[in-house]
Amino acid sequence: MGTWPFMFSSFWRRNRRHLSIVILLPFMAPVFTVLGASLIIAFTINSPFPAGSEPSGKWISIFSQQDTDSFQELNLELLSKRQIDTLNRTPQATYLQASHFRRQVTHEGRALDSQVAFVNPQFFSILGVNSPLHEIKPFQALVHKEFANKHRIVENDMLLVGNVRFMVAGLLDGFAGLNRKTDIYFPIKHLDEAIYHGVPEHLRDLITADLPLYFYAQQIKNETADYPSSASPSFSHIEGIIYAPHEFARLQELNNYIFSAAIFLGLLFVLTDYALSKFWVQHRQGELALMTTVGATRRSLILWLLKKWLIMRVVVLSLVCALLPTVATYLLQLMGFERIRVDTAVFFKSAVLLAVLYSLVLALSARALIRNLTNLSSSLRTIRATTRRFTSHHLPWAGGALMLLVVITAALFSAILQFQDALEKPDYIDSESLYAVTFTLASGYQVDNATLRRRTQTVDTALQHFSNKNVRAAATNMIPMREPIYRGNVSSIGGRSLRQPVPISIANVGSNYQNLVHHKMIKGEWPRAANEVAVNESLLSKFGLRFDTLPELWIEGIRYQVTAVIKDSYWLDPLSSPTPVIWRLTASPSSSLLVKWDGAYSELEKELFNIVSNLNNGIILDNLKSINALRAERMQRPYLLLHVLSVVSLTITVIAVLSLWVAMSHWLTAKKWAFTVHLALGATTSHLRRELLSQVIWPLVAFLPFSAAFALSIAKVIDHEIEVSVAFQTTLLALLFVTLIVFGIVTKAYQHLVRLDPASLSKDVT
Numbered sequence: 001m002g003t004w005p006f007m008f009s010s011f012w013r014r015n016r017r018h019l020s021i022v023i024l025l026p027f028m029a030p031v032f033t034v035l036g037a038s039l040i041i042a043f044t045i046n047s048p049f050p051a052g053s054e055p056s057g058k059w060i061s062i063f064s065q066q067d068t069d070s071f072q073e074l075n076l077e078l079l080s081k082r083q084i085d086t087l088n089r090t091p092q093a094t095y096l097q098a099s100h101f102r103r104q105v106t107h108e109g110r111a112l113d114s115q116v117a118f119v120n121p122q123f124f125s126i127l128g129v130n131s132p133l134h135e136i137k138p139f140q141a142l143v144h145k146e147f148a149n150k151h152r153i154v155e156n157d158m159l160l161v162g163n164v165r166f167m168v169a170g171l172l173d174g175f176a177g178l179n180r181k182t183d184i185y186f187p188i189k190h191l192d193e194a195i196y197h198g199v200p201e202h203l204r205d206l207i208t209a210d211l212p213l214y215f216y217a218q219q220i221k222n223e224t225a226d227y228p229s230s231a232s233p234s235f236s237h238i239e240g241i242i243y244a245p246h247e248f249a250r251l252q253e254l255n256n257y258i259f260s261a262a263i264f265l266g267l268l269f270v271l272t273d274y275a276l277s278k279f280w281v282q283h284r285q286g287e288l289a290l291m292t293t294v295g296a297t298r299r300s301l302i303l304w305l306l307k308k309w310l311i312m313r314v315v316v317l318s319l320v321c322a323l324l325p326t327v328a329t330y331l332l333q334l335m336g337f338e339r340i341r342v343d344t345a346v347f348f349k350s351a352v353l354l355a356v357l358y359s360l361v362l363a364l365s366a367r368a369l370i371r372n373l374t375n376l377s378s379s380l381r382t383i384r385a386t387t388r389r390f391t392s393h394h395l396p397w398a399g400g401a402l403m404l405l406v407v408i409t410a411a412l413f414s415a416i417l418q419f420q421d422a423l424e425k426p427d428y429i430d431s432e433s434l435y436a437v438t439f440t441l442a443s444g445y446q447v448d449n450a451t452l453r454r455r456t457q458t459v460d461t462a463l464q465h466f467s468n469k470n471v472r473a474a475a476t477n478m479i480p481m482r483e484p485i486y487r488g489n490v491s492s493i494g495g496r497s498l499r500q501p502v503p504i505s506i507a508n509v510g511s512n513y514q515n516l517v518h519h520k521m522i523k524g525e526w527p528r529a530a531n532e533v534a535v536n537e538s539l540l541s542k543f544g545l546r547f548d549t550l551p552e553l554w555i556e557g558i559r560y561q562v563t564a565v566i567k568d569s570y571w572l573d574p575l576s577s578p579t580p581v582i583w584r585l586t587a588s589p590s591s592s593l594l595v596k597w598d599g600a601y602s603e604l605e606k607e608l609f610n611i612v613s614n615l616n617n618g619i620i621l622d623n624l625k626s627i628n629a630l631r632a633e634r635m636q637r638p639y640l641l642l643h644v645l646s647v648v649s650l651t652i653t654v655i656a657v658l659s660l661w662v663a664m665s666h667w668l669t670a671k672k673w674a675f676t677v678h679l680a681l682g683a684t685t686s687h688l689r690r691e692l693l694s695q696v697i698w699p700l701v702a703f704l705p706f707s708a709a710f711a712l713s714i715a716k717v718i719d720h721e722i723e724v725s726v727a728f729q730t731t732l733l734a735l736l737f738v739t740l741i742v743f744g745i746v747t748k749a750y751q752h753l754v755r756l757d758p759a760s761l762s763k764d765v766t
Contacts, residue, residue, distance in 0.1 A: 031262065031266055032266065032317070032320045032358060033323050033327050034258065034261075034265075034331075035259075035262035035263065035266055035354065036320060036324045036354040037258075037327040037330075038331070039350040039353060040324060040346055040347060041255045041258075041328055042255060042259065043346045102114075103115075103161060105160065106161075107151060107157065107158075107160075107602075108157070108158075108601050109629070110151075115183045116161065117182045117186070118185075118190065119186075119187070119188055120187075121135045121187060122135055124142075131170070131172060133169055136185065138189060139166050139167060139187075139613065140166060140167055140186075141159055141166035141167065141184055141186050142168075142170050142172045143159075143171055143183065143184050143185075144172050144173075144182065145172060147184070148168075155169070155170060155171065156606060157606075158605040158606055158609055159184065161194040162193060163194075163622060164190050164194045165620075166186055167606075172185070254640060264648065291304075320354070321354070324351060324354075325347055334643075427480075428519060428567045429480075429517050429518060430516075430517060431480070431628055432628075433596055433598050434517070434594060434595070434626065434627045434628075435595045435596075435597050435624060435625065435627070436592065436593075436594060436623070436624070436627060437462070437592065437594070437595055437623070438592045438593075438623045438624075439458050439591045439619050439621060439622055440619070440620060441620075442618050442619065451618060454617040454618060454619055455619050456591075457617065457619075458617065459475055461611055462608065462611050463475060463510070463593070466595060466607075471596065471597065472512065472515065472516050472595070473516070473593055473594065473595045473596070474509060474512050474513040474516045474594050475593055475594075476508065476509045476510065476513060476593070477507060477508045477509075477592060478507035478508075479592055479630075480630055480631070481631055481634040482630075486505070486507075487503050487505055487506060488555045489503055489504070489555065490553055491554045491555070491556075491557070492553060492554040493543050493552075493553040494543065494545055494552070495551070495552070502543075505580065505582070506555070506582050507581055507582070507583045507584070508585075509583055509585065511528075511585055513594070514526040516594055519567070521534075521564050521566050521567065522537065522566065522567055523548065524550055524562070524563050524564035524565055525563055525564055527563050529585070530584075530586075531560055531561060532561050532563045532584075532585070533560045533561070533562055533563070533583060533584045534563060534564035534566055534582070534583040534584075535553075535564075535565060535566065535581070535582050535583075536568050536578065536580065537565065537567065538578040538579065539581065539582065540565065550562045550563060550564075555582070560584065605624055608621050609621060675688050
């Protein structure tokens with residue numbers, strides 16, 4: 001049992017002078033790996049068509065109607081959309097049209113990777129394929145039976161592609177499909193709005209104008225027609241824009257967080273490594289002086305020192321480059337972009353750039369090592385004197401810098417706790433089984449009074465439909481986790497006229513809204529008349545009113561009486577200060593609904609789809625999500641930021657503790673020279689211990705209030721409204737964190753103090 005402690009103690013005594021330079025290497029790998037992965041993502045999303053979306057793949061054979069059983073020696077014609085538009089005006093040409101994409105399809109809230117094809121309505125009948133549908137009508141879909149069985153898709157289920165919903169009208173069996181692996185078929189009239197939903201119009205036109213389509217045609221008798229003369233089945237095509245440009249904008253924003261954190265950690269590593277390298281060189285000067293005595297030249301000393309210092313760094317850099325693709329893929333998955341793959345060329349480009357950056361870091365550190373050797377003396381005594389001067393002058397500054405690092409770490413720790421508290425704030429609403437429903441205009445319709453009336457008709461029809469089924473539903477223009485779309489100006493409140501009208505968010509809601517949402521109220525009753533409103537706490541606080549008052553206010557020249565004060569809810573944005581909101585009753589408030597639905601998601605989706613299909617007035621279902629799903633979606637980026645903060649804080653903590661440990665070892669070693677002099681002058685060991693403890697503890701204790709103040713300032717930036725209890729808790733935890741570090745440092749000092757006697761000091765000094 002006693003062997004292992006002895007071996008460890010022996011190893012520590014022999015190698016402690018080297019640990020100050022090696023101790024940061026385990027942390028260099030993750031820091032520079034994340035930095036390199038972030039570079040890969042940055043290069044990926046800055047390309048015109050990121051990996052997974054660029055033109056790729058092969059066209060399958062284009063065959064004629066007369067020879068559907070054979071795939072050889074057929075008439076091949078590859079046409080673009082423009083050419084097909086020309087062909088549409090040629091009645092003598094019977095044609096089939098289909099475009100094939102790799103696309104995610106949503107079924108009952110689950111995203112399914114699939115191969116989809118958009119075909120013209122008579123696609124199967126003209127081909128003579130045995131299909132349950134003679135013609136694919138708008139908003140219908142045919143699903144291959146094997147794919148349907150795999151994902152438990154049945155007839156009348158709903159599928160979401162882009163912003164378009166399709167009802168499964170039948171299951172297809174016995175037809176392998178386009179390129180022998182098509183899973184789902186949709187009407188080609190919905191191609192643009194389904195595939196290119198969210199893509200800016202100018203970019204969509206650029207992409208789709210000459211987008212080649214699969215084209216199945218009869219023999220073309222007119223040889224002079226404006227068709228490609230050298231059509232080939234291996235033409236490149238766009239398999240599918242998996243992620244629209246706005247998705248990559250979101251990815252770039254998320255990657256900026258990671259890149260900033262990696263840059264900060266990398267800079268921290270470089271500065272700490274630079275400081276510890278100087279300590280390491282100073283501790284090796286005795287060895288270097290002996291080598292000089294036996295005839296070593298300055299050049300040979302530099303080469304020997306760089307070899308000792310550089311080998312581990314090259315090994316770690318090689319490991320980092322090997323891990324880059326894996327880490328980049330993991331980060332993409334963490335941010336919700338599973339289908340983007342790291343391109344080999346992008347990987348090498350990022351690896352080379354990272355190697356160049358780290359080579360500059362190594363060059364700067366190596367330059368510092370060489371500068372420390374330029375004044376190398378051949379006298380061991382001179383070198384020891386240099387060590388004493390360096391330690392006495394530079395260690396206090398290094399200790400101060402490291403203590404500042406501890407303060408920053410404590411502040412980050414406090415910020416993380418405050419951030420976590422903000423994310424866990426209650427909603428003060430009943431969000432269980434609550435769904436948000438929005439309607440929008442179908443493609444090709446313009447916004448005018450007629451279409452707005454039809455949208456209102458759709459909302460009213462949906463409300464009546466759910467009322468007949470005893471399902472609670474309410475109209476509203478404010479969907480949880482989204483900004484209010486209507487604002488009004490308050491000109492007077494509580495009998496006090498305002499100098500300038502103040503814009504306030506207004507939620508227009510139906511009469512049964514509160515019975516559905518159950519906002520937590522502080523005072524009063526929910527409005528029942530058109531001239532009554534409810535307000536939240538933030539609105540009263542904004543105008544300096546007491547919570548026990550129910551004032552009147554004027555909005556756009558109309559007088560309203562406040563009948564209820566509602567508890568501030570963070571359902572708009574949990575990270576920001578509560579938004580001042582006014583709730584007022586309106587007969588037909590907007591194009592949105594809140595529905596309390598206890599059944600399956602697919603059943604509610606079918607109900608809404610049937611409503612818009614029966615009306616057929618140009619209004620379609622735009623979005624259907626549960627409030628809990630909206631919250632999870634809204635919280636994805638904050639939680640990612642929280643994870644980044646946690647990793648940064650943990651890394652800084654480890655670096656700070658280890659750096660302080662090494663610096664304390666050097667400082668205690670340097671103090672032995674002074675203690676030897678004190679002992680020679682008659683000082684006692686107890687007196688030296690008290691002096692050393694006072695020099696160690698009081699500077700650390702003095703940092704505690706600065707740490708607390710800095711932690712609170714960081715927390716104030718994270719959340720504008722800090723509750724007293726939360727601020728108190730985070731401050732206590734930050735102080736506890738610093739106290740633990742202080743305790744560790746004092747423990748380290750005490751280990752030296754226990755051995756503080758004249759004999760050991762004389763031996764160490766000698």
